[in-house]
Amino acid sequence: MQNSLxxxxxxxxxxxxxxxxxxxxxxxLVCSHGHHxxxxxxxxxxxxxxxxxTHNAITDSIAQAKQNTFEITQNRKGVxxxxxxxxxxxxxxxxxxxxxxxxxxxxxxxxxxxxSGQLLLDIGCNWGRWSISAAQAGYKAVxxxxxxxxILAAREVAEELGYTESVEFLVADARYLPFNDNVxxxxxxxxxxxxxxxxxxxxxxxxxxxxxxxxxxxxxxxxNIYGVRSSYNNRKPEMHDERNIFRVRYWSIEELxxxxxxxxxxxxxxxxxxxxxxxxFSDISILPLHxxxxxxxxxxxxxxxxxxxxxxxxxxxxxxASTKNA
Numbered sequence: 001m002q003n004s005l006x007x008x009x010x011x012x013x014x015x016x017x018x019x020x021x022x023x024x025x026x027x028x029l030v031c032s033h034g035h036h037x038x039x040x041x042x043x044x045x046x047x048x049x050x051x052x053x054t055h056n057a058i059t060d061s062i063a064q065a066k067q068n069t070f071e072i073t074q075n076r077k078g079v080x081x082x083x084x085x086x087x088x089x090x091x092x093x094x095x096x097x098x099x100x101x102x103x104x105x106x107x108x109x110x111x112x113x114x115x116s117g118q119l120l121l122d123i124g125c126n127w128g129r130w131s132i133s134a135a136q137a138g139y140k141a142v143x144x145x146x147x148x149x150x151i152l153a154a155r156e157v158a159e160e161l162g163y164t165e166s167v168e169f170l171v172a173d174a175r176y177l178p179f180n181d182n183v184x185x186x187x188x189x190x191x192x193x194x195x196x197x198x199x200x201x202x203x204x205x206x207x208x209x210x211x212x213x214x215x216x217x218x219x220x221x222x223x224n225i226y227g228v229r230s231s232y233n234n235r236k237p238e239m240h241d242e243r244n245i246f247r248v249r250y251w252s253i254e255e256l257x258x259x260x261x262x263x264x265x266x267x268x269x270x271x272x273x274x275x276x277x278x279x280x281f282s283d284i285s286i287l288p289l290h291x292x293x294x295x296x297x298x299x300x301x302x303x304x305x306x307x308x309x310x311x312x313x314x315x316x317x318x319x320x321a322s323t324k325n326a
Contacts, residue, residue, distance in 0.1 A: 009044075009142070009168045012119075012183045016046050016176035027068075037178075038065040043151055045171040046178040054175075054200060061148035061171050079105060080160070082153035083127045089246075090126045090191070092278030094291045105157060107133050108280045110188065111272075111319065112219065115139035118185035121211070123174050123204075124192030128154030128167065134188065135166040142184075144172040175200055177207040184212050190221045191278050194248050201249075205263035209324060218264045218322040221272050225250035227316030229276050248277070253313055256320050264322035271305040272317035274298045279317070 013022050015031035022029040022037070029037040029044055038045050045065040047058055079102040088096045091106065107129050115138030122131040125143030127150055134141040135158075145151050151169045158167045172178050174192070187208045193201050208218055223230050234250045251259075253269060260267040273279040274297070281299040284292055305311035312318065 006168065009170070012142075012180050013044065013046070013170075013178050014180055016048060016172070016178040038068065040065050040068050040148060041152065043148065043155065043170055044178075045148060046176075047146065047171060047173055048176055051173075051176070054173075054196070055146050057145075057147035057150075058173060061146060064148050065171075076156075079103065080127070080153050080157050082149065083157065086127065086150070090129070091280070091283075092191070092276065094276070094279065094287055094294070095283075097288050098286065102286075104286070105129070105132075105161065106280070106283045106286060107136065107161075108282045110134050110137050112137055112139070112186065112188075112217075119183065120186040120188055121177075121179070121184045123187065123189035123208075125154060125169065126150045128157050128169065130188060130190055131167050131169070132158055132161060132163055134186075135163045139166075139186065141167045143167065143169045144174070144177075145169075146171060146173055174204045175207065177211055179211045181210050182213050185216050187212055187216070187218045188220070193220055194223050194277070195246055196249065198249060198251075202259065202263065205260065209264050212264070212324045214324055214326040216324045218260070218320075218324065220260075220320050220322075222256055222318060222320060223248055223250050223277055224256075224313070224315055224318050225252050226313055228274065228314060230316045253318070256318070260320045260322045265325040267320050267322040269312055270319050270321065271302045271312055271315040272319050274301045274314070274316055277317045 014020060015022060015035050017035050018033050020031035020033055022031050027039050045061060047062050049062050053059055084100045084102055087098050087102060110133040118139050120134045120139040120141045122141055122143040125131045125145050128143055131141040131143035143154055148171050151171050155169050212218060225234060230250055257267050257269060275294050279295055279298045281295055284295045
């Protein structure tokens with residue numbers, strides 16, 4: 001098995017169908033009930049082929065895993081071509097001018113206390129920016145995404161940046177998390193659950209509650225329907241087109257607090273940003289000049305919200321921090 005699966009990851013994995021332990025047999029993970037999951041270049045592909053498909057990447061990854069033709073990029077220079085291609089899709093519209101023009105990886109600062117080896121799950125990690133950010137902050141990160149291509153790129157980026165020992169990746173569906181109960185200290189997700197139907201957010205939060213340790217922290221970014229920019233965007237017809245799987249579903253502050261508190265535990269909300277979704281002050285130096293003012297203004301308002309908490313209700317992007325009930 002190329003880049004064989006680490007035992008530390010295998011020890012926390014279970015079958016996403018029936019929660020049974022897994023063993024390795026002929027480049028596959030197999031549970032006692034006979035369910036099989038391929039391992040491609042050391043990456044477990046833990047997707048189900050008999051459930052509703054909510055993202056094209058699920059179908060593509062299942063097919064690609066069967067072919068098992070992926071190769072590690074050799075003798076590559078500069079920012080990974082996959083990251084160059086998807087930077088706007090993962091980071092937001094402000095990054096459109098940076099497509100195929102990145103000179104460095106935009107790794108944001110994760111809004112968590114300094115870690116000391118706690119286990120963190122990054123849901124919807126794509127090319128791994130938040131998983132690597134968590135590792136930089138002292139956490140042991142596990143990143144999942146339904147895209148096999150993204151996960152293979154994420155592993156290469158982590159290796160390139162020197163985080164092989166502190167970050168693991170696998171292909172999985174947030175609705176069917178393939179992990180033992182009570183194993184993660186922190187569950188994190190950014191710019192992911194905002195694209196889920198509200199029904200699937202409920203399903204995912206129930207899954208998060210299972211795998212999170214008692215008193216563990218769930219930190220998830222979501223859009224506020226009453227944010228200045230969000231309120232405008234929510235009026236666009238494409239935001240209500242059922243065929244658009246990447247449309248954003250907007251939530252009210254009260255709705256978010258109630259739903260997260262019910263599924264996870266006591267929840268508190270804080271401002272992530274204004275004037276859009278995905279704005280990161282840590283990236284201000286790489287953005288075009290005409291976007292710098294937007295990013296700077298968002299950060300000033302976020303800082304002001306720490307002094308004037310009611311500003312939360314006007315933020316476009318918010319964090320929900322939930323502590324799992326003991």
